[in-house]
Amino acid sequence: MTVKELLIDELNRxxxxxxxxxxxxxxxxxxxxxxxxxxxxxxLRGLPIEYIDPMEPVAMSDWEVIV
Structure with missing residues (x-):
């Protein structure tokens, strides 16, 4: 038996x-x-990301959890 045949036989089991x-x-x-x-x-992995204004403060009304 060849190495390929032995490998295929093992994979089949x-x-x-x-x-x-x-x-x-x-x-x-x-x-x-x-x-x-x-x-x-x-x-979307690998696509460029653009932050328009990442340091802009967030208003309390922007948080859906609080409202």
């Missing part, structure tokens, strides 16, 4: 949770070209 852990480990070490699906959860 793993549970779904073991396969997920294995994939994450491979991703941590950069041994896969698969991109994690977490980028889909945060579509």
């Amino acid at each position: 793993m549970s779904e949770s073991e396969l997920e852990k294995t994939l994450k480990l491979l991703q941590v070490f950069g041994l896969t070209h698969h991109t994690p699906s977490t980028t889909k959860k945060y579509p």
